[in-house]
Amino acid sequence: MKDSINTISIVSVFVLLSISLATSNDSVDFDSFLRCLPTRSNPSVPIADAILTPDNSSFQSIYQLHANNLRIFLSATSRPVAIITALHPSHAQATVVCAKRHGFQVRIRSGGHDFEGLSYTSDVPFVILDLFNLRSIDIDMASETAWVQAGATTGELYYRIAEKSNVHGFPSGYCTTLGIGGHFSGGGYGFLMRKHGLSIDNVIDAELIDVDGRILNRESMGEDVFWAIRGGGTTSFGVILSWRVKLVRVPPRVTVFTVPRTLEQGATELVYRWEHVAPKLPKDLFIRLQADPINNGGNNKTIRVSFTGNFLGQTNRLIQLMNANFPELGLRRSDCLEMSWVESTVYWGAFLNGTSSIDVLLNRVIGGLFYKSKSDYYKTVIPRQGLETLWEALMDIEDVFVQMNPYGGRMEEISESETAFAHRGGNLFMVQYGVQWSDGGIGASGRYVELSRRLYSAMEPYASSNPREAFVNYRDIDIGSNESSETDFEAAKEYGAKYFRNNFKRLAGVKARVDPENFFKNEQSIPPFVY
Ligand SMILES: Cc1cc2nc3c(=O)[nH]c(=O)nc-3n(C[C@H](O)[C@H](O)[C@H](O)COP(=O)(O)OP(=O)(O)OC[C@H]3O[C@@H](n4cnc5c(N)ncnc54)[C@H](O)[C@@H]3O)c2cc1C
Ligand SMILES: *[C@@H]1O[C@H](CO)[C@@H](O)[C@H](O)[C@H]1NC(C)=O
Ligand SMILES: *[C@@H]1O[C@H](CO)[C@@H](O)[C@H](O)[C@H]1NC(C)=O
Numbered sequence: 339m340k341d342s343i344n345t346i347s348i349v350s351v352f353v354l355l356s357i358s359l360a361t362s363n364d365s366v367d368f369d370s371f372l373r374c375l376p377t378r379s380n381p382s383v384p385i386a387d388a389i390l391t392p393d394n395s396s397f398q399s400i401y402q403l404h405a406n407n408l409r410i411f412l413s414a415t416s417r418p419v420a421i422i423t424a425l426h427p428s429h430a431q432a433t434v435v436c437a438k439r440h441g442f443q444v445r446i447r448s449g450g451h452d453f454e455g456l457s458y459t460s461d462v463p464f465v466i467l468d469l470f471n472l473r474s475i476d477i478d479m480a481s482e483t484a485w486v487q488a489g490a491t492t493g494e495l496y497y498r499i500a501e502k503s504n505v506h507g508f509p510s511g512y513c514t515t516l517g518i519g520g521h522f523s524g525g526g527y528g529f530l531m532r533k534h535g536l537s538i539d540n541v542i543d544a545e546l547i548d549v550d551g552r553i554l555n556r557e558s559m560g561e562d563v564f565w566a567i568r569g570g571g572t573t574s575f576g577v578i579l580s581w582r583v584k585l586v587r588v589p590p591r592v593t594v595f596t597v598p599r600t601l602e603q604g605a606t607e608l609v610y611r612w613e614h615v616a617p618k619l620p621k622d623l624f625i626r627l628q629a630d631p632i633n634n635g636g637n638n639k640t641i642r643v644s645f646t647g648n649f650l651g652q653t654n655r656l657i658q659l660m661n662a663n664f665p666e667l668g669l670r671r672s673d674c675l676e677m678s679w680v681e682s683t684v685y686w687g688a689f690l691n692g693t694s695s696i697d698v699l700l701n702r703v704i705g706g707l708f709y710k711s712k713s714d715y716y717k718t719v720i721p722r723q724g725l726e727t728l729w730e731a732l733m734d735i736e737d738v739f740v741q742m743n744p745y746g747g748r749m750e751e752i753s754e755s756e757t758a759f760a761h762r763g764g765n766l767f768m769v770q771y772g773v774q775w776s777d778g779g780i781g782a783s784g785r786y787v788e789l790s791r792r793l794y795s796a797m798e799p800y801a802s803s804n805p806r807e808a809f810v811n812y813r814d815i816d817i818g819s820n821e822s823s824e825t826d827f828e829a830a831k832e833y834g835a836k837y838f839r840n841n842f843k844r845l846a847g848v849k850a851r852v853d854p855e856n857f858f859k860n861e862q863s864i865p866p867f868v869y
């Protein structure tokens with residue numbers, strides 16, 4: 339290992355930032371960090387092959403490869419001193435131990451989809467622990483369980499399950515490039531949510547690297563920590579190496595549909611009706627909606643609402659259910675597509691319509707977009723007038739979408755305190771407000787972020803309040819945050835209540851026990867605190 343790595347830039351970063359540095363060792367020493375790594379890792383897989391510093395030719399491409407949000411990536415003011423692309427669990431252990439000893443913050447990255455890029459940015463000297471190489475998926479059909487490493491994507495998981503069985507699946511996100519390391523840590527929801535709950539509701543064990551570099555499992559970490567990492571944002575508690583999941587049963591054929599309606603076609607009344615119906619439908623039926631402004635030409639704008647459904651069964655039964663529960667939508671047989679469950683993951687992943695190969699599930703990277711998102715929970719129906727407000731706000735903005743995901747069903751059966759994920763019974767739906775653009779690039783960020791805030795503020799009268807709840811996987815730095823290197827308790831209480839409701843207190847207590855010096859942190863992590 340060469341020792342003279344980029345000393346000049348490291349030193350200048352150090353000088354600039356040493357004042358605000360608050361780690362357990364305030365002497366930041368990069369050479370010592372690099373020398374430490376091999377002493378703490380398994381020699382049979384040389385860690386040298388996993389260390390990238392800015393001198394390495396592939397540093398920049400690996401840095402960017404899983405940096406999903408260009409709004410963040412291109413505005414970052416400092417880059418990591420190194421990226422450790424762990425090839426063996428011991429490389430991740432070594433990264434934690436050596437970074438702590440030599441004064442670097444660790445940012446953990448699995449799939450890099452953090453909306454605010456907290457897995458690959460920091461204002462203090464930091465290393466990225468990149469887990470994309472640790473992505474094995476071991477499925478045991480006899481017990482209907484699987485061990486899945488953190489760097490695996492949702493798409494890879496769906497694909498590997500389908501290789502073994504066409505009547506098993508797993509409830510995770512729509513997007514098939516999410517890293518399960520980060521995705522499960524905030525809950526993980528998708529179109530099986532009303533039937534099977536979140537990903538974490540089907541997690542039965544985990545391997546976690548703690549602040550001392552030990553690998554713990556459910557038994558050795560204890561139920562409190564195992565509770566916290568299911569929905570509490572694992573990044574505050576350690577490094578998830580793998581999750582053990584219980585697969586769920588799915589029928590051999592499922593049915594999907596998408597029905598678009600514009601305002602002129604009565605979308606407002608349909609959405610109003612959907613608000614009442616969707617959270618109460620039988621669990622096998624999940625209907626999400628997405629509203630987009632569209633242009634009919636000239637200055638004639640309207641809103642198109644797409645109702646996308648997933649039914650764990652076949653068309654005949656679906657049509658019966660829709661006629662009984664939601665006849666207003668006018669679902670026709672010709673709107674419906676029957677397919678295997680794994681094909682439905684492709685459909686929801688929006689790659690194609692289930693007619694082509696499922697190999698797209700193995701694409702690990704989609705990117706090239708700038709975005710900002712915000713989220714809301716709704717416990718009461720948005721009145722018609724509120725919908726009008728929403729449409730008006732949407733028509734003011736280009737490149738915007740709103741997705742509404744119905745809760746109810748299984749989500750209602752699980753208590754708020756069973757896992758750290760608190761948004762359970764009493765929620766009708768969760769909404770994502772997103773702006774997403776490519777034209778205008780980074781220069782347009784300010785304007786788009788401002789527009790997303792305007793939309794969010796327009797909906798305030800209708801959303802949940804005290805606190806106005808938010809979904810931690812849809813990370814939004816606007817709802818309260820801290821600096822990279824400090825976790826102020828008062829600030830943390832603000833975002834903590836929105837993300838975790840009453841579970842925040844217990845999370846802070848668990849944190850105080852397992853990481854009292856607050857080594858694992860980011861701008862929205864859990865502070866160590868005992869009430
Ligand atoms: C296009 C898109 C679609 C999405 N769709 C959905 C959806 O359908 N359902 C849903 O629930 N969410 C969805 N999300 C949100 C997604 O679940 C979160 O962004 C999630 O955190 C991504 O995990 P990641 O590993 O890809 O991201 P990363 O950026 O790698 O990590 C996210 C956070 O978790 C931490 N982290 C990552 N890996 C580990 C680990 N191994 N141990 C400890 N901490 C870790 C990171 O430090 C960071 O704070 C979507 C996001 C995007 C961009
Ligand atoms: C990075 O560069 C160093 C020095 O040139 C080299 O020893 C190391 O093998 C490179 N790392 C990788 C992962 O290629
Ligand atoms: C702090 O870092 C220095 C230099 O890297 C190292 O020699 C020392 O042992 C560290 N101290 C602690 C308490 O970890």
Ligand SMILES: *[C@@H]1O[C@H](CO)[C@@H](O)[C@H](O)[C@H]1NC(C)=O
Pocket residue numbers: 602634638639640
């Ligand atoms: C705008 O477009 C809609 C849908 O195509 C159409 O029904 C409506 O008449 C148009 N309005 C105007 C003013 O052109």
Ligand SMILES: *[C@@H]1O[C@H](CO)[C@@H](O)[C@H](O)[C@H]1NC(C)=O
Pocket residue numbers: 690691693
């Ligand atoms: C898939 O759906 C899109 C609209 O979402 C449509 O434009 C396209 O033609 C469809 N492709 C196939 C293969 O059916």
Ligand SMILES: CC(=O)N[C@H]1CO[C@H](CO)[C@@H](O)[C@@H]1O
Pocket residue numbers: 818819820821822826828829
């Ligand atoms: C960056 C950031 O948002 N820092 C905040 C951390 O918390 C303190 C106390 O609430 C705020 O004053 C900072 O602005």
